[in-house]
Amino acid sequence: MSLFRGPGTRLAALQMRIEPGERDENLARAAKLLSTAREREADLACLPATFATGLNFPTLRTDATTEDGPVVRFLAEQARTLGMHIAAGVLLSAGRDVFDAAVLVGPAGDPLGWYRRACVWEGESAYVSSGSPGEVIDTPVGRIGLQVSYDVRFPEASRHFLTQGADLVVCVANLFGPFSHPLRSICRARAADNECALVFASGVGENRFANMTYVGHSMIVDGLVQDARQDPEADILAEAGPGPHETVIDAEVHWRQRRKIRAGLPFHDDLRSTWTTIHGSRAR
Known part of the structure; x- marks a missing residue:
C-alpha cells in the first residue's frame, strides 16, 4: 500500500473463447482463466x-x-474458492423474459x-x-457500475454513473468483429465521460447463427488521464493483443x-449546471 495513493486494487479482464451452447466446456475454460487471474x-x-453459453437465438x-x-x-x-470479486455476463431467465445480464459476485459467494x-x-428485440x-x-474493491455489450455504444447508458460517483465501469461484452x-x-470515451476506470472484458x-466472429480486444482504460502529450496511450492501462486468443x-x-x-x-459540477441549463432540471 502506498501512503499517498492508498491501497491498490488489481483489475483483471478475462478474454475467453465461448463455444455456443457448450456450458460445461465454457465453465471449465472460465475456471482456468479465473485461476490465472488469482495467481x-x-x-x-x-x-x-x-x-457460459453464448447468445444464440435458436437456443436462447x-x-x-x-x-x-x-x-x-x-x-x-x-x-469463494479464489477469494475475489467476479463480474460476469449471464444469459438470464426471468419468467417469460430472457435478459443479457451481468452479475457481480463477492468473495463470500453472494451476488452483490x-x-x-x-x-x-x-434485430434481437424479439428474443x-x-x-x-x-x-x-x-x-x-470500488464503486462499480455494470454494463453489457451494446451498452458501450451509448453515452446515455452510463451517464448516471458519473453522478453516482462510480470508480469503475465494467462492461462484459460479446460484440461482433465487423x-x-x-x-x-x-x-x-466512456471512461473519460464518467471520470472513472473502465474494464472491457x-x-x-x-x-454460428449470425455467421460472425466476436471481436475480443479486451482492455482496461483510465478515464482520468488529463495530459497525454508525452504518452498518447497513457490512458490504456492494459490491452489484449490482436487475434482471437484467450488471455488475461x-x-x-x-x-x-x-x-x-x-x-x-x-466536470462533475459542470454536468449539473449544464443539465439544468439545457433541460431545466437538475441531474440526479
Whole structure:
C-alpha cells in the first residue's frame, strides 16, 4: 500500500473463447482463466457477456439460467474458492423474459448486484428483453457500475454513473468483429465521460447463427488521464493483443488517489449546471 495513493486494487479482464451452447466446456475454460487471474493477485476478475453459453437465438431459452441457477452457483463457488470479486455476463431467465445480464459476485459467494442490458438492438428485440439503467454497487474493491455489450455504444447508458460517483465501469461484452473499428475510441470515451476506470472484458469465438466472429480486444482504460502529450496511450492501462486468443490482462489502480484527482476536476459540477441549463432540471 502506498501512503499517498492508498491501497491498490488489481483489475483483471478475462478474454475467453465461448463455444455456443457448450456450458460445461465454457465453465471449465472460465475456471482456468479465473485461476490465472488469482495467481496475478486480482481483486476483481471480469468475464465476458454470456460467458457460459453464448447468445444464440435458436437456443436462447434453453441456454438461459435463473438467478440461482448453475451458472450463478459456479460463479459463487469460484469467488469463494479464489477469494475475489467476479463480474460476469449471464444469459438470464426471468419468467417469460430472457435478459443479457451481468452479475457481480463477492468473495463470500453472494451476488452483490445485477444489471440487465438496457440497450437492445432492433434485430434481437424479439428474443432479448431490455432492462433499465442500474445503480452503482458499493464494494471493498470500488464503486462499480455494470454494463453489457451494446451498452458501450451509448453515452446515455452510463451517464448516471458519473453522478453516482462510480470508480469503475465494467462492461462484459460479446460484440461482433465487423462492427469493432471504433471500439477502442468508444471505450476511452466512456471512461473519460464518467471520470472513472473502465474494464472491457470481451469474448472471442464465433456466433454460428449470425455467421460472425466476436471481436475480443479486451482492455482496461483510465478515464482520468488529463495530459497525454508525452504518452498518447497513457490512458490504456492494459490491452489484449490482436487475434482471437484467450488471455488475461490486468492493471492496478488506487481509488484513494483517483478520487482526489476527480474531486479537483470541474466536470462533475459542470454536468449539473449544464443539465439544468439545457433541460431545466437538475441531474440526479
